[in-house]
Amino acid sequence: MSNFKTVGKSERKLDARGKVTGKTIYVDDLQMPGMLYGKVVRCYEHAHARVKKLDLSKAAAYPGVIKVLGPEDVTQKEYNNSVIPLMVPEEMQQVLGDIDDQKIFTKHVKHYGDAIAGIIATSAEIAEKAAEKVIVEYEPLPVYLTSEESRQPDAVQFVEGKPGNLAFELPEPVFPNNTMGWGDVDDAFEEADFIVEDEFYVPKQKQCQMEPNTYIAMYDEEERLHCWTSTQMPKSVQRTLSKLFEVPMHKFKLHTATIGGGFGARLGMILEPEVCAMALAVPGRHIKLQSPREEDWLTSPSRHPGRYWMKIGFKNDGTPVACDAKFVSYKGGYYLDGSGVAYTTGGWLSAMYKWGALRYKGETYFTNQPICGAFRGYGNPQTNFAMEQLVDRACNKLDIDPVEWRKRWHKDVGDDGWCAGVPLSSCALDECLDRGAEAIGWKDKRAKYAKQSGTIRRGVGVGVMTHTSGASPMLLEHTVSTVKLNEDATAVVTLACTDMGQGSHTTLRQVAAETLGFPVEDVYMNVDDMDAAGYDIGAHASRTLYVGGGSVKAACEDAKRQLFERAAGILEANPDDLVMEDKNIFVKGSPDKSVAAEEITKAGVYNFLNPETGGRDKEPGQIQGYSSYFPAHNSPPFGACFAEVEVNTETGEVKILEAVNATDIGKAINPAIAEGQLDGGAHQGFGFALTEEMYFDKDGKCLNNSFTDYKMLGASDMPKMTDILVENPDPYGPFGAKSVGEGGLVSPIGAIANAIYNAIDVQITEAPITSEKIVNALKNL
Amino acid sequence: MNNHDITLKINGEEHKVTVPANRLLLDVLREDLQMTETKYGCGTGECGACTVLVEGNKNICSCVTLAATMDGREITTAAGLEKDGELHPVQEAFIDEFAVQCGYCIPGMVLKTVSMLTENPNPTEEEIRHGLEGNMCRCTGYTKIVKAVQKASQIMAGSES
Numbered sequence: 001m002s003n004f005k006t007v008g009k010s011e012r013k014l015d016a017r018g019k020v021t022g023k024t025i026y027v028d029d030l031q032m033p034g035m036l037y038g039k040v041v042r043c044y045e046h047a048h049a050r051v052k053k054l055d056l057s058k059a060a061a062y063p064g065v066i067k068v069l070g071p072e073d074v075t076q077k078e079y080n081n082s083v084i085p086l087m088v089p090e091e092m093q094q095v096l097g098d099i100d101d102q103k104i105f106t107k108h109v110k111h112y113g114d115a116i117a118g119i120i121a122t123s124a125e126i127a128e129k130a131a132e133k134v135i136v137e138y139e140p141l142p143v144y145l146t147s148e149e150s151r152q153p154d155a156v157q158f159v160e161g162k163p164g165n166l167a168f169e170l171p172e173p174v175f176p177n178n179t180m181g182w183g184d185v186d187d188a189f190e191e192a193d194f195i196v197e198d199e200f201y202v203p204k205q206k207q208c209q210m211e212p213n214t215y216i217a218m219y220d221e222e223e224r225l226h227c228w229t230s231t232q233m234p235k236s237v238q239r240t241l242s243k244l245f246e247v248p249m250h251k252f253k254l255h256t257a258t259i260g261g262g263f264g265a266r267l268g269m270i271l272e273p274e275v276c277a278m279a280l281a282v283p284g285r286h287i288k289l290q291s292p293r294e295e296d297w298l299t300s301p302s303r304h305p306g307r308y309w310m311k312i313g314f315k316n317d318g319t320p321v322a323c324d325a326k327f328v329s330y331k332g333g334y335y336l337d338g339s340g341v342a343y344t345t346g347g348w349l350s351a352m353y354k355w356g357a358l359r360y361k362g363e364t365y366f367t368n369q370p371i372c373g374a375f376r377g378y379g380n381p382q383t384n385f386a387m388e389q390l391v392d393r394a395c396n397k398l399d400i401d402p403v404e405w406r407k408r409w410h411k412d413v414g415d416d417g418w419c420a421g422v423p424l425s426s427c428a429l430d431e432c433l434d435r436g437a438e439a440i441g442w443k444d445k446r447a448k449y450a451k452q453s454g455t456i457r458r459g460v461g462v463g464v465m466t467h468t469s470g471a472s473p474m475l476l477e478h479t480v481s482t483v484k485l486n487e488d489a490t491a492v493v494t495l496a497c498t499d500m501g502q503g504s505h506t507t508l509r510q511v512a513a514e515t516l517g518f519p520v521e522d523v524y525m526n527v528d529d530m531d532a533a534g535y536d537i538g539a540h541a542s543r544t545l546y547v548g549g550g551s552v553k554a555a556c557e558d559a560k561r562q563l564f565e566r567a568a569g570i571l572e573a574n575p576d577d578l579v580m581e582d583k584n585i586f587v588k589g590s591p592d593k594s595v596a597a598e599e600i601t602k603a604g605v606y607n608f609l610n611p612e613t614g615g616r617d618k619e620p621g622q623i624q625g626y627s628s629y630f631p632a633h634n635s636p637p638f639g640a641c642f643a644e645v646e647v648n649t650e651t652g653e654v655k656i657l658e659a660v661n662a663t664d665i666g667k668a669i670n671p672a673i674a675e676g677q678l679d680g681g682a683h684q685g686f687g688f689a690l691t692e693e694m695y696f697d698k699d700g701k702c703l704n705n706s707f708t709d710y711k712m713l714g715a716s717d718m719p720k721m722t723d724i725l726v727e728n729p730d731p732y733g734p735f736g737a738k739s740v741g742e743g744g745l746v747s748p749i750g751a752i753a754n755a756i757y758n759a760i761d762v763q764i765t766e767a768p769i770t771s772e773k774i775v776n777a778l779k780n781l
Numbered sequence: 782m783n784n785h786d787i788t789l790k791i792n793g794e795e796h797k798v799t800v801p802a803n804r805l806l807l808d809v810l811r812e813d814l815q816m817t818e819t820k821y822g823c824g825t826g827e828c829g830a831c832t833v834l835v836e837g838n839k840n841i842c843s844c845v846t847l848a849a850t851m852d853g854r855e856i857t858t859a860a861g862l863e864k865d866g867e868l869h870p871v872q873e874a875f876i877d878e879f880a881v882q883c884g885y886c887i888p889g890m891v892l893k894t895v896s897m898l899t900e901n902p903n904p905t906e907e908e909i910r911h912g913l914e915g916n917m918c919r920c921t922g923y924t925k926i927v928k929a930v931q932k933a934s935q936i937m938a939g940s941e942s
Contacts, residue, residue, distance in 0.1 A: 012876060019884030020872040020891055022818020022859035029817035208919050210822055210830060210885040260885035261919050293823040501883025501920055672879040676921060680882065683922030707827035707917060715913035715923040720906075 007514045007735050010672035013506045014525065015258070015499070027228050027257045028214040032286035035216070036066055038278045039127035040271065040289070041117040041134050042298075043109040047368040047700020048141040048156070051107040051116055055135035059119055062133055064126035067281050069118035071105040074277040078103055079244050082268040082301070082336035082373050083236035087475040087537060095171050096339040101159045104277045109138070110158060110333030111370045112700050113298030120278050120287060143700040147306070147328050147365035158333070158366035165366040167331045168338040170346075180346045180420075183357025188322035191356075192313025196393045200386040201766040203693035204305035204330070205684075206297055207375055208712060211260020213270045213300060214290040217279035223247075227276055228255040232266045233538025234530050235496050240269065241276055254530045262500035263684070264374030265300045267540050268336070297694060297705035301373025304329040304341045304364065305693075308386045312355075314394050318405055321356040325349055327382060329364040332371040338364055341372070345379030347418035348746075349387060351466045351636060353409045368700045374540060376681065380467060380746045381688050388463045388750025389763050401446070402754065403437050406464050410638070417466065417636045419474050426738070428728035429464060429638035432662035435724050436462070439660045440642040449758055458657070459759025460644045463750020469635040469730075469739035470543030477543065479551035480534025483512060483559045483625040487605045489583055489598035491516055493555070494526040496536035497548035502680075502741060503673035504544040510669050511549045511734055515556035517580040518597075534628065542637075542739030545669060549734035551629035559625025566600045566619045633732040637739050639663040641682065641747035643719075645755040649778055652771030654690055654756060656717070661748065662724035666738035674740045675723040681744025682721060687712050688745075689752035690768050787852035791816065792861025798848070806843040806851055807831045810858065818860040818888050819843055822917070829916030832889035833858055840896040859888030862895065870940065871895050874933035875926070882920030890916050894930050903934055 018024035041059075043049065056068040078100040085098040105117050117134055121127035144150035150158075150165040158165050170178045189195065216228040225247045231237045231254075238254045241247075259266065275289040291299055306329030313322045327345045331338060346360035395402045410429050411417070417424045437443070445460040452458070470477045481495035493512045499505040505525045513520040526532070536548065561575070567585040568575040571593060579588045586594035601623065608620035642660040647653070661678040668674045684692075691711040695703040704710045729736025749767075757763050762777045782801040789796050791814070798813055810816045810833070822830030826845035833843045834857040862869035871894045874880075881887050890913070897904065897912040904912065909930045910923070918926060 010879070013879065013881060015884065016876040016879075016881045017868070019881045019887045020859065020868065020875050021863050022820070022888035024884055025817070026820075026885065028821060029811075031812075031815065210820075210828065210883065210917065210919050212821065212823075259883060261883040263919070293825070293828075501885075503879075503882070672925075676879055676882055676925060679922035679924035680920045681922075684919075706825065707823055708825075712917065712919070714910075714917070715927065716907070716910035718910070718923050721922060721924045 004514055006510045006520050007669050010670055011506060011510055011520055013503050013673065014509060024258050026211055026260050027216060027230055028290060030216060030228060032216065035286040035288055036120050036122060036282060037124040037127045038275060038287045038289035039119045039131050040115045040274055041119060041131045042113045043116050044113065046109055046138055046140050047112040048143045049109045049138040050141065051109065051136060052139050053137040054117060056117060058133040058135065059130040062126065062130040064122045065119060065130045066122065067120045069105065069277065069281055071103065071107050073281065074104045075245060077244055079240060079273060080335060081270065083233055083240050084337050084340050086236050086239055089476065095173055097168060097171065098339055099159065099335050101335045104273050111368050112702055113295060113370060114333065115274065118274060118278055120282055124290070143368045145367055145369055145696055145700055146330055147367060150365050150367050167335055167364045167366050168342050169363040170343065170361065178361060180350065180360045181358035185322045185324050185357045185359040188357035189313045191315065191321050193316040194397060195311060195313045196390045197311035198390065198765050200308040200310065202305055202308055202382040202385055203688065203767050204369065205303040205375065205688050205692045206694060206710060207263035207265035209261025209263055209265055212291060212293050212296060214288065215271050215275040216286055216288050217275040218286040219279045219283045221284065224251045224253055225276060225279065226253045226255060227272055228257055229272055230257050230259040230266055231269060231272065232259065232262045232498050232500060232540065233268060234498060235535050236538050237269050237272060238530065241272060244273060245276060245280060256498060256528050256530060259498060259500045262539065263376045267374035267538065270300045294705045297702055297710065298370045301336055301371045302694060303375040303381070304372040306330050308382055310386045310390055312390050312394065314398065318398055318400055318408065319356065320353055320409055323349065323355040324359045326361040330367040330369055331364040332367060332369045334371050336371055336373040341379045344418065345383050348380040348383045351411060351418040352387065352464065354411055354415065369696065370702065376684060376742045377745050378742065380465060381685065381749050384463060384465060384746050384749045385753060385767050389753050389757065392754045392757055393763060402462050403433050403442060407433055410464060417634065418468055419634060422473065422634060425633050425635045425732055426666060426728055426730040427638055428664035428726045429640065431726045432638060432640040432664050432724065435726065436640045436642045436660045436662035439722050439724065440644060440658060442642060445644060455650050456646060456648055457759040458644065458646050459755040459757065460642065461751045461754025461758050462640060462642050463747040463754060464638065464640045465743050465746035466636045466638045467739065467743040467746065468541055469546035469637065469733060470631050471541040472631045472634050475537065477537055477547050477631050478629065479536045479548045480628045481551045481555040483555045485559055485563065485601045485623040487602050489601045490522045491518055492524045492526050493552055494529060494532050495548065495552065496530060496533035497527065497544050498539045499527065500539060502677055503670065507545050507669045507673055508548055508552050511552045512556050515553045516560055518583065542741035542743070545737055546635065546733050546739050547629065547631050549737065550631055551627045553734045554627035554629050555625040558627060559623050562623045563597060563600060567595050569619065570595045631732065635666065635730045635732050635738045637664050637666065637743050639743045639747050641751040643748065643751040643755045645752065645759060647756060647759040647774065649760060652774035654769065656686060656719040656752065658719050659748065659751070660722045660724065661744055662726060663740060663743060664726045664728060665740050666730035666733050667727050667736035668725045669735060669737050671725055674725055677740045678723040678744040679721055682748045683713060683718060685745040685748030686752055688767060689749045691770070693768050785849040785852065787849055789851055790855045792858060800848045802847065802849055804848045806846040806848045809848040810843060816858060816860065818858050820885055820888060822885065829889045829893060830886050832892045832916065834892050834896055838896050838899040840893050857892065859891050862891065869895065870936040871933040874929040874936060878925050878929035878932055880921060880925040880929035886916060886918045890918065890926060894933060898934055898937060902938060
């Protein structure tokens with residue numbers, strides 16, 4: 001049906017060759033002349049304390065130490081590592097109550113591993129040794145690991161202006177009674193024939209990107225501050241650091257580096273403030289600051305853990321008359337995305353099913369756990385774990401097939417999506433459910449596993465999801481791109497969208513090539529020139545292809561229009577009648593009379609003057625296309641995951657036998673890259689459901705900040721995966737595309753939990769569903 | 782700390798270096814010799830990002846290997862698999878099968894695969910998955926990496942027959 005040249009093809013990833021040989025450069029691979037090494041001194045004695053005395057003199061005297069920095073030696077301004085306050089209009093920041101509550105080095109330690117001082121030395125080893133010479137006296141404070149503790153009236157306040165350590169709740173001016181939803185939930189429950197309800201726990205899951213966090217900064221002779229970072233959001237970070245250090249934006253050069261995985265951990269900043277503060281303290285010298293792997297769990301944001309109450313009323317025909325829910329999360333020591341996740345968690349709940357009435361409350365409290373922020377899914381995994389299990393519990397009571405119930409009650413085109421007032425633009429969830437069910441053999445397996453009694457039992461489960469493509473209109477979604485046509489009719493696209501490794505620069509190049517009508521090889525993606533690139537909100541909310549792609553498409557349309565206008569002059573034709581093939585432009589149907597694109601681009605620079613008259617007899621000037629693009633929608637994708645598990649009822653061991661991840665992608669620009677998102681998403685979703693959680697002792701010390709103790713699924717734990725891309729072009733996305741980055745993580749959570757339920761007839765309400773929890777649940781039957 | 786004068790034959794080329802007894806192979810490669818294709822992932826031998834091959838086929842974690850113990854040995858890094866601009870079949874397979882996302886684990890993953898296929902040229906899927914344990918990837922769910930190993934195994938079998 002389509003005659004796309006490159007859209008829809010699995011073009012090779014443009015960064016793959018450099019990565020298989022190891023030649024690709026990450027920040028830690030950079031060595032600068034005369035480079036110094038930074039070290040952040042952290043508190044590992046307490047999770048909550050005041051610094052009573054800090055003696056840096058012995059560290060300063062250690063041979064090879066260039067400078068030591070205490071809390072007073074750096075800017076006293078406060079900031080927020082999440083750049084989310086920049087992403088909403090200023091009046092909305094006030095309404096939400098977003099705050100800056102972080103300092104470069106603190107005197108009030110709020111979590112295990114909080115930063116108290118900095119050291120700059122000639123080698124990393126010396127900096128490390130000097131850090132051991134720092135003498136600190138602490139006044140220990142009570143440790144609050146959960147909101148149940150930190151909300152008590154006599155608890156120490158984390159910041160002024162947040163009484164009860166309530167970092168955020170849905171704000172009254174936008175959400176009356178601090179609730180989101182519709183209808184009268186209490187009345188609606190009266191109509192229910194039965195109710196399912198429970199309290200769930202969702203875990204503190206960590207992104208665990210493979211590249212540790214490493215930064216370089218330098219303040220140069222022209223008073224320009226440079227920072228090399230693997231942030232997902234270069235423009236927002238530039239703006240935030242520029243304000244923090246009072247360096248105007250044109251004097252702040254952010255160097256984007258290859259990102260060795262992000263998953264939300266790099267949404268905003270991690271150690272950029274610390275490394276820039278160090279660079280300003282030693283002008284003219286490059287400083288490298290690397291966080292050792294074990295610090296990653298403690299210093300970069302995790303998923304929000306907490307308690308999730310949910311109650312759903314059903315009629316006997318399956319009608320979900322009402323849903324009442326409350327998510328109370330443990331914020332950790334600092335605010336970061338306090339408003340974002342507490343809100344969207346309810347947004348995803350509101351978007352999935354046609355609840356007769358809905359009431360959602362979202363609250364988050366400061367605690368003495370390490371920080372929480374963005375993690376792929378952004379509240380959706382938490383909702384999925386609770387909601388999908390309760391739906392299946394109801395389906396069991398109703399004796400309705402869970403696939404059929406979902407097909408009957410999921411929201412559809414025209415219903416409101418996650419952002420109230422924005423109706424869904426497209427939905428192919430039914431096809432995802434049908435094709436996924438067929439691929440896993442749903443009906444046969446459900447029948448076969450209905451009655452089991454042995455030690456080894458099998459189950460098959462389904463989970464569905466809807467997510468978003470960019471966060472419009474909640475956030476200021478915006479990407480600027482330019483495309484320059486070189487004299488030889490090759491093209492350079494310049495923009496600030498980052499590629500976390502998923503392949504977004506490859507797919508954006510396909511969008512550019514398709515729009516221009518050029519071969520992909522003729523397009524170069526200039527993605528690391530932040531002085532030249534215009535604004536981009538950053539890689540979040542599964543938006544890079546959808547918003548960035550929309551911008552690239554618009555810029556390339558602009559360039560192509562200019563090219564065709566010039567061709568029309570030469571061919572004496574109407575630009576609207578022109579087509580291009582093999583970079584030759586001609587009137588449609590008349591290829592005999594054509595002009596090469598290269599002739600036009602060359603003439604604009606080298607050949608526009610008439611040598612005899614000196615006049616301009618060809619159109620002068622280089623063609624550049626431009627777009628400052630704001631998406632008109634957020635085109636939510638949908639997806640269904642099916643999983644089959646085997647549970648050992650004696651040991652509680654769960655083995656995932658097979659999984660099918662079907663997603664309503666609109667249009668796959670690069671199918672293999674899209675599949676990669678489903679595969680990787682499922683891995684993290686299965687991890688949430690089965691093994692991944694940060695643990696703390698009663699004093700707030702993290703017990704498993706290492707790859708041995710924080711259990712991610714390995715290659716042999718992962719099942720055979722089947723990915724199904726359901727293509728039903730969306731009216732708003734570029735070439736009909738919707739997002740695929742985050743959603744692939746979400747539905748596998750419900751699918752695994754429900755497969756275990758199918759196998760053992762018991763629901764485990766606390767994630768991850770570990771062997772111990774299964775054994776205990778079966779014991780208590 | 783005693784210093785040791787050692788010779789490492791890396792990717793076919795001899796390098797003479799003087800190292801303290803506690804210097805790690807990873808640091809010699811990355812810092813002393815500026816061969817940054819071998820990555821630091823955890824520093825404790827848990828993730829496999831720092832994998833190199835010894836004597837062409839034995840895979841080790843260079844982050845927990847003392848450089849001095851490698852005196853006189855032949856070390857292969859991911860960059861060394863490329864010969865005269867030609868990629869190793871394992872590298873080609875990783876590209877073709879889209880096994881590469883963020884890429885940070887990939888040099889180690891590619892070397893682990895070479896090591897695995899040297900020992901067992903025709904592994905089953907289960908053997909591949911078992912063989913990859915110790916090398917962590919957070920992007921791909923291992924799905925396309927497993928496919929790449931299978932494809933590499935086929936290509937290498939074909940080129941030998």
